[in-house]
Amino acid sequence: MSAARRGLFGLFGGRKSKRMPREGEGAEPGLFAGGRNMALKLPPHQYEETLRFYRDTLGLPVTVMADGVPVVEFGPMRLWLDRSESVSRSELWLEVVAENAADAEEALAAADVVRCDTIEPLPSGFRGFWVMSPANVVHLVAEPGQDSSEED
Structure with a gap:
């Protein structure tokens, strides 16, 4: 297969991929x-x-x-x-979608995930919250279909 067909990440060798198995307890599959x-x-x-x-x-x-x-x-x-x-340097923040913010909140609290709601205000009535991954990456956990800004 040519490098063009493999795409950018295919340029780094013929790596095979497989899904990692889940370890221990955690959120139900499909919650996030x-x-x-x-x-x-x-x-x-x-x-x-x-x-x-x-x-x-x-x-x-x-x-x-x-x-x-x-x-x-x-x-x-x-x-x-x-x-x-x-x-002082760039930071990448990610979004995680959860069908039900209350269920997501409960699952993340049970996993001792750090909440960081004061990092940036969310719009009034927004169904979601901020958390921090163990690598200090900020994640917005939100119900689907909620964009904080509409296009002009």
Whole structure:
């Protein structure tokens, strides 16, 4: 198979993949799913250059949302480019979708997952919350269909 057919990650050898088995107790399978939103929190000195990289250098489609935040269409994902005065280096934040935020909250609390709701306010009535992974990656846990900003 050619490198072009294998794709970018196929360039690193003919690795075979298999799903890792679950270990021990945890949330019921299917309670959580990866969301389509990622946020790249950028310090002011990296913001404009990063926007130009995705929009001009890579030529990816960018939509400016109602709150002024540019969103890069990153394949099936949406990469929000958030200018953040409170970070000194870029941080990647991820979305996890849960059909029921209350059930998700209970499962994550039972697993001693660190909540970090004060990291960024969520809109009034938003059904979700913030957590931190063991690697200090911020995750928004939210019920499906809730985008914090509508497009212009």
